[in-house]
Amino acid sequence: MAKLRNTVSDLMADKPVKFTRRPMERIHKIHTAIKSGRLPNCTTLAKELEVTPKTVQRDINFMRDSLKVPLCYNEQSHGYYYENAVDDFPEFEVGAEEMAALFLARSALESIRGTELAEKVREAFGKLTRSMSERVQLNWSDLDDAFSRKVPEVRGRDVKVFGQLAEAVVQQVEVSFHYLKLDADKAEARKVRPLHLGEVDGSWYLIGMDVDREALRTFALPRVTRLKVSGNSFERPTGFDGREHLRRSFGIWTVSGDDSLSLVQVRLKDYAARLAQERRWHPTQEVKVLNAKGTKVDVCFEAGALEEVLRWVLSFGSKAKVIGPPKLKKMVADELALMAK
Missing domain, CATH: 3.30.70 (Alpha-Beta Plaits)
Incomplete structure (x- = not known):
């Protein structure tokens, strides 16, 4: 008897497979049909699952090659069967480390909640968890009871600013805003080419090229006001690395050279x-x-x-x-x- 298990990474690593429905739900039905002993084939399974025979064949290949299911094909009966008894369906093994990783990935969205970027990440995260077997029950309230992260609360206005700047960084377009320096009494106008957003000690900072000063500058998002995103595009400086730039500082303040x-x-x-x-x-x-x-x-x-x-x-x-x-x-x-x- 073979008790088979799989991990999220094993399934996601099978890049050539283009699943049109929830893959593990479909594979579970294929498993049930084969285990019944009625020798189903790709054509009959495709009709039951409302997919193409080619899709079923890919699922069969995945079950045999990646999940190591003892699948065999009966040439005379034109159907699949298990060479050895399989007492359990291949399932995701979600242990303590995986649960913690899932929680941290989910809680990381808190710092960008309310933004378009957060919704895109949330959709991707949802697709990942939905691809799991229905036998894995993830109760987020249980995770919230087990884990927590104490981080500074992000104000609603800062979330909106983050979302606008995140899109400007990705799209490589200039922005303008007013910025209040720590030792200043009045905010001053800045025109910036945004290059990188970094979180340090629970606060978000923008690293960008100050157009008027022709130098890299770091801006704390809570002190950015009257933000406007222009339609002027720019090319990222060759060799610029936001992570390396932050690495030169103990916190957020950096020096050049x-x-x-x-x-x-x-x-x-x-x-x-x-x-x-x-x-x-x-x-x-x-x-x-x-x-x-x-x-x-x-x-x-x-x-x-x-x-x-x-x-x-x-x-x-x-x-x-x-x-x-x-x-x-x-x-x-x-x-x-x-x-x-």
């Missing part, structure tokens, strides 16, 4: 040292454990603008000591002096 990168080394102790061994704050981060108990470590990484690194260091209070660079040591000392006043 390799010479501007600094090697940051911070010594953490006690609970802070424990956290450093559990978390990754930067792509280039390396952690060196300095004692047997793991209560003292050195955290090293490369970063450009140090303002966000300063904030990170101060968050650990007396548990952090800056080893380098000297500029960061001075920034910490100056900030502590101001706080003491």
Whole structure:
């Protein structure tokens, strides 16, 4: 007897198969017909399923080659049968990891809910889950009880801005808006060629080429107002990589030029040292454990603008000591002096 199982990736990887109906539902009916012993063939099955014989043949091939069902064809009776007994229909094996992955994929939509992009992703996600065997019951309320993500809530206005900018990035068209810098009292007009949208610490940012300043700039979506999408198209800069651009920063603030990168080394102790061994704050981060108990470590990484690194260091209070660079040591000392006043 063969108890057969399949995964989502196994089914989705069979790219040549163009299913016209829910594939696993159709294959389940083929399985039931063959298991009955009445020796069905592609023609009779096609009539029952209201598809073409060619579609049934593809399903048969998939069952035999990918699901490893012991299918055989009786030349005299012109029908299919199982060479060995099959006591169960091939089903999707959804374990703890798969369930968690499905939940995270679904919850990721929360940051873009209400946008056209979110609806397209939701449709694709729905097609994926619908392609599963009906024997897999996904109760989202159960998943919500088991998992959660604590992220900043996205305001309705920011969602609309995100949707407009996402389409502008994909379509490569210029946008204009007013932007309020953190240290400014008044928003100023900007004309930007949007290149990439990135989420950092629960907030969305736009990376784009500022047309008037002829330089890359980063904009926080909550401070973007009076957004307009123009019909002016542009070509993406050759070699631009949004992920690599963000990689140069500790948070969102970036600098240009390799010479501007600094090697940051911070010594953490006690609970802070424990956290450093559990978390990754930067792509280039390396952690060196300095004692047997793991209560003292050195955290090293490369970063450009140090303002966000300063904030990170101060968050650990007396548990952090800056080893380098000297500029960061001075920034910490100056900030502590101001706080003491």
